[in-house]
Amino acid sequence: MKLDLLTSLYVFMLAAFIGFEVIRRVSPLLHTPLMSLTNALDAIAVVGAILLAGLHHEHGALLAKVLGTIAIVAATSNIVGGFLITDRMLRMFKTSGRRKP
Amino acid sequence: MSTVPPSDQLIEVAYLIATALFILSLKWLGSPATARRGVFAGEIGMLVAVLATLLHHGIVEYKWILIALVLGSIIGVPLGEVAMTAVPQRTALSHAFGALCVTLVGTAEFYLRAPAVPPFMMAVLSMEVILGSLTFTGSLMAAGKLQEILPQRPITYKGQNIVNLGLLGVAIVVAGVLVAHPEKMMLFPVIVGIPLVFGVMMIVPIGGADMPTVISLLNSYAGLSAAAMGFVLDSKLLIIAGALDGASGFILSVNMSKAMNRSFSNVLFGAFGQEQAGAAAGAQETRSVHSATPEEAAAILSAANKVVIVPGYGMAVAQAQHKVRELYDALTKRGIDVKFGIHPVAGRMPGHMNVLLAEADIPYDKLLDMDEINGEFAQADVALVIGANDVTNPAARHDHASPIYGMPILDVDKARTVMVIKRSMAAGFAGIDNPLYYLDRTLMLFGDAKSFVGSIVRELPGGNHE
Numbered sequence: 001m002k003l004d005l006l007t008s009l010y011v012f013m014l015a016a017f018i019g020f021e022v023i024r025r026v027s028p029l030l031h032t033p034l035m036s037l038t039n040a041l042d043a044i045a046v047v048g049a050i051l052l053a054g055l056h057h058e059h060g061a062l063l064a065k066v067l068g069t070i071a072i073v074a075a076t077s078n079i080v081g082g083f084l085i086t087d088r089m090l091r092m093f094k095t096s097g098r099r100k101p
Numbered sequence: 102m103s104t105v106p107p108s109d110q111l112i113e114v115a116y117l118i119a120t121a122l123f124i125l126s127l128k129w130l131g132s133p134a135t136a137r138r139g140v141f142a143g144e145i146g147m148l149v150a151v152l153a154t155l156l157h158h159g160i161v162e163y164k165w166i167l168i169a170l171v172l173g174s175i176i177g178v179p180l181g182e183v184a185m186t187a188v189p190q191r192t193a194l195s196h197a198f199g200a201l202c203v204t205l206v207g208t209a210e211f212y213l214r215a216p217a218v219p220p221f222m223m224a225v226l227s228m229e230v231i232l233g234s235l236t237f238t239g240s241l242m243a244a245g246k247l248q249e250i251l252p253q254r255p256i257t258y259k260g261q262n263i264v265n266l267g268l269l270g271v272a273i274v275v276a277g278v279l280v281a282h283p284e285k286m287m288l289f290p291v292i293v294g295i296p297l298v299f300g301v302m303m304i305v306p307i308g309g310a311d312m313p314t315v316i317s318l319l320n321s322y323a324g325l326s327a328a329a330m331g332f333v334l335d336s337k338l339l340i341i342a343g344a345l346d347g348a349s350g351f352i353l354s355v356n357m358s359k360a361m362n363r364s365f366s367n368v369l370f371g372a373f374g375q376e377q378a379g380a381a382a383g384a385q386e387t388r389s390v391h392s393a394t395p396e397e398a399a400a401i402l403s404a405a406n407k408v409v410i411v412p413g414y415g416m417a418v419a420q421a422q423h424k425v426r427e428l429y430d431a432l433t434k435r436g437i438d439v440k441f442g443i444h445p446v447a448g449r450m451p452g453h454m455n456v457l458l459a460e461a462d463i464p465y466d467k468l469l470d471m472d473e474i475n476g477e478f479a480q481a482d483v484a485l486v487i488g489a490n491d492v493t494n495p496a497a498r499h500d501h502a503s504p505i506y507g508m509p510i511l512d513v514d515k516a517r518t519v520m521v522i523k524r525s526m527a528a529g530f531a532g533i534d535n536p537l538y539y540l541d542r543t544l545m546l547f548g549d550a551k552s553f554v555g556s557i558v559r560e561l562p563g564g565n566h567e
Binding site: 004005008011012015016018019020022023024025026027028029030031032033034035036037038039040041042043044045046047048049050051052053054055056057059060063064065067068069070071072073074075076077078079080081082083084085086087088089090091092093094095096097 | 116119123124126127128130131132133136137139140143144146147150151154155157159160161162163165166168169170172173174176177178179180181182183185188191192195196198199201202203205206208209210212213221316317320323324327328330331332334335336337338339340341342343344345346347348349350352353356443445448450451452453455456459460462464465466467468470
């Protein structure tokens with residue numbers, strides 16, 4: 001348990017460093033799509049919600065099911081909406097070379 | 102770990118693949134050429150992770166999961182179809198949804214585990230629900246202000262900061278008590294309820310001009326709360342996704358506050374709009390401005406070699422971006438070099454102005470950010486400012502008394518001729534007087550941005566006269 005915890009902290013720290021390095025390189029041009037994409041990726045929390053709603057619980061089963069289900073709805077709308085709008089925005093970005101005369 | 106069934110090991114492998122795809126997704130988003138591939142990688146990663154989770158051997162009932170997935174998708178589609186001007190409020194709303202998910206899962210996890218919650222677990226669980234619930238209501242408030250359902254003006258009262266910090270303090274103290282005594286289950290609603298109230302109170306004093314910073318900050322909180330949820334559920338995938346989102350929000354918040362020359366604490370506790378009112382009111386207007394007609398503006402523009410257009414949010418409000426594109430086309434066709442100078446806070450969220458101009462079909466290689474364009478104003482024959490004010494105010498460079506002193510600005514006053522399209526001489530968002538307008542080289546073009554730019558296009562010599 002203690003060891004798992006430490007591993008988790010390492011993972012968090014490394015991911016934060018990777019995040020800073022990768023995101024620092026994103027052009028300011030794309031900061032709005034960046035935010036909508038990270039938002040969609042963040043909705044991976046849906047996996048926690050799915051297990052909460054679906055797994056068997058000894059007690060508090062109803063609470064888990066109700067809160068889990070609402071949580072799945074909220075996260076899924078972020079996944080679908082987030083990816084859709086990010087792609088819609090990125091499709092609009094064209095270079096002057098590729099533009100029809 | 103030896104008791105883990107093979108299917109669960111498969112799930113862990115799927116999560117590992119999803120994690121790699123998420124990191125690649127953000128890496129590819131780095132440049133416009135590979136960005137769409139980045140979205141695709143993210144989608145595949147998400148699909149892999151969700152499908153793998155659905156295969157979990159312990160899931161006893163699928164009915165509600167599937168109903169929720171379908172319902173979420175039905176809600177998600179219109180949220181992916183909003184107008185580009187509405188993207189900031191959509192983003193705020195999605196921060197609220199993300200935070201709602203995290204808070205609900207955290208709440209359920211507490212009641213499933215209590216009273217036997219180890220101290221570290223209780224600490225991260227508290228962080229998850231405190232950050233989650235304040236982000237939930239805070240983001241709803243921000244979305245309401247951006248959608249103009251709620252008043253955009255900052256609402257302040259005496260002792261506001263003390264009340265707000267006090268609220269947050271109480272929540273943190275109660276969380277501390279729970280860490281020591283997780284069996285005091287009746288205290289748990291306090292660490293959900295108080296941050297819900299705090300979220301509202303936090304956004305009440307924040308004005309419209311500070312929204313880019315606030316959205317970024319809420320983005321960061323949403324990411325951190327998801328990472329905390331990852332600790333609670335022991336999910337590396339979630340920890341990493343949350344850390345990436347948190348890092349992204351943090352970087353953007355730092356960018357935005359630098360662009361406005363403000364500190365975080367100043368944005369959250371300063372109530373910008375309010376402070377300025379007094380400073381600007383004292384200035385008496387005796388100086389005169391030069392104004393020009395669309396014909397005169399068109400004549401100067403058509404004689405130029407290099408033009409830099411500086412759009413502000415006023416341009417988007419006037420829905421002038423398509424007329425601006427027509428102007429861009431007409432000038433480019435004459436062989437004039439036209440570029441756009443974009444201030445980081447030109448829109449209502451980071452990068453917003455680029456999206457609005459890209460939507461109007463202006464090529465992205467002509468959209469330059471502040472650092473790239475500032476060196477070019479000295480060579481520009483015309484700087485055309487459309488609906489921007491404070492971000493062009495030269496007082497920020499040298500006037501120590503100016504409330505925006507020190508804020509990085511676009512150096513439009515270095516261009517040979519400056520043209521400013523503006524409705525009237527009224528002060529800008531922050532209520533600050535702009536000395537740019539009284540320079541000899543500045544021509545004020547009074548009128549609505551959309552119709553004025555349209556008139557310039559029509560008046561260009563040899564242009565498409567009606």
